[in-house]
Amino acid sequence: MRHICIFSAMILLSTPLLAAEADYFTRREDAPEVSAMLDKKMNEELNAAAGKVKNCSVEALRTELIKSMGGFGIAQIESWLDDNKEAKATGIKFKKSIYQGTMAEAPMAALACCAPLATYKGRVFSADKLGHFLHTGFEMYVVANDRPFLDEKRAPEAPPTDFSFSANKALIEQDAKTWKLKTRGQGATAVLEASQYQENNLWGKMGTGVYSYADIAANYEGYRFWSDLTSGDNPYFVCEHSRWKQARKFSWDEYISDAWDESINCNEYVSSKMKMTVMAASGEVLRKKGWPAKSCPIEPQKCRALVKRYPGALKDVIGPRCQELGLQEPTAAGSNDEGSKSAGGAR
Template sequence: MKIWLLLLCFLFSGVQAAEVDQFTGINHLKDSSAVIEAEVNRRIQLAIDKANSHYPQPQQKKKLHHRIRPQCDVERLYGQLQAQLAQSLVGQVEIFAEESPQVDKRRVTFQQSVYRDFERLDAPSLVMSERVAAVIRVNHVYLGTDKLGHFFTEGNTYFEITDRMSRGVEAGLLYGEWSESLYFGAQTTGVYSYADLVANFNGLRFWNRILATHADPLKGEYQAPYIACSNKRWVFNERFSFDDYVDYGWDESINCSAMRTEKLLQQFKQYQPQCDGGKVPRRYGDYSRRIINRDDFKVLPYDLQPEIIVSRRSYVHEWNLPGWVAETIHEIRLDLEIWREGSPD
């Protein structure tokens, strides 16, 4: 069991999943939406320019007098957009919001946060990295900078997992639940964040709207694409804005999180965080049960444990997993909790 924990801690410390404290030292913040939107639109334009640029000239064709220019190459466009917006682990826009002096923010250290009593074995990546995201304001919503990473990077993962929306959204939702129950949440930081899932889902909507080849999964209608093909060149067709994406579902003091265990829940609640669940958005319809928590802070439900989610993912992805896989994951999870409780930190 120690070997399992060492492997998990090594993996988790590399992931460095962050949490946000939206309960400590709350002050008024200036709206940073215009600043961040300008950075996003700058990056989209840069991706368009790179996608329209000449292909690299092969070494053996140096004698050619011209280089081939792409003609609305979809794969090249998505590749350039991913390079500008969907960096792994910590996204570019998240880093921009954390570092830009133009973005008004409130910082709380790990030692000041509501997570300060979490122990290394219970929340390895959070305690080892002490990484607590800053809080910013986008329009009327207060949210963690980590949500920008979820929106652009995890939203892109949803987009690719759903074969760019050609297969619907279920595979993306299941991936989000899986990652939040494991390496981006419950097993790494001790926290299962519904607000992360809202940001992920809206990120899927953003990536779907790049070329808008499928209807918006929330509204069920086609929208004007951000980028269009005109005269065999990509052009910026519609400027990006957070208006249609950010709502109170991104705020962890409204769309409140679940803790992996009762112990973590009590350590968290002793600092008296308040959950204002009455403000959670109503617009998500059938998706609400997957990404919105209308209850108070709670222990992670059994149906969101990894062994349950992997079985559901197996069905959607048509994986032919042996029956013992889910049972083994269940046993490992329970053994790990027992080891955590019985081992000195």
């Protein structure tokens, strides 16, 4: 009975609670370029958040950013891209996606598919990765530093905590408590362990049947962002005259890479049957489109750059097939090193 109740609850709440999945094959060529508007949006939100904080409270700054762009299940930054009429992110229905034959193996996939696609300077990503970056990335920052949700005493000037923010706070704190992490407080190592936990449980294999290395890559990059918000060698904000001042512009170029693309950084699945079903469907799409590649990764030359980007987190952030190709000699795997700036050192 308990399992029936849980399953029923998942059905009712699946849209806000389950991680979204995306089809990176069927309509990837239609994904619009959104780099300028995405950078603009992020910098506007950063400026707005700082403007609402009347002192240099780190807690208040984080609070404003989570309230304006975060959100449990579907972050507000995801919804902004999905609903943006100018961006026109590319969506697809489950019945026309590569997941259409997976109902028997992972019925939740039908409810979570499919997040729309866009491109940032030619790199394809799905809207859910923005939520992984901003909201889940903050969860990762929490467990990496073994801190409560907001670790400073609330200042009188801090914004009031509304219901939606309280709910997000409670859920993040609950996640941080229930994850059985051996490496809590150990920086990037804890981020990777927590991400694996998510992908192996309700947010991944136990939910939609998909273990997404691309999700982990977005989580990891989000952790990097939150780590640099007000500290580190090159923070986004510095305190001047008791107010936050933005010290440098934000650019998604620093964080979005081909590691966010599930047709390059290949997924794993809950069963061999689901894997074969998805591979057959995506392979048929590639055949019809005339792609040289017959399966994921569809641009294997890009794997070399990803191997260079994540030297300290390679086995956790990059899927096995892309790892294998990326570690081959350039003559075998290609020599495209675009986006290879390292992001893999433990912090």
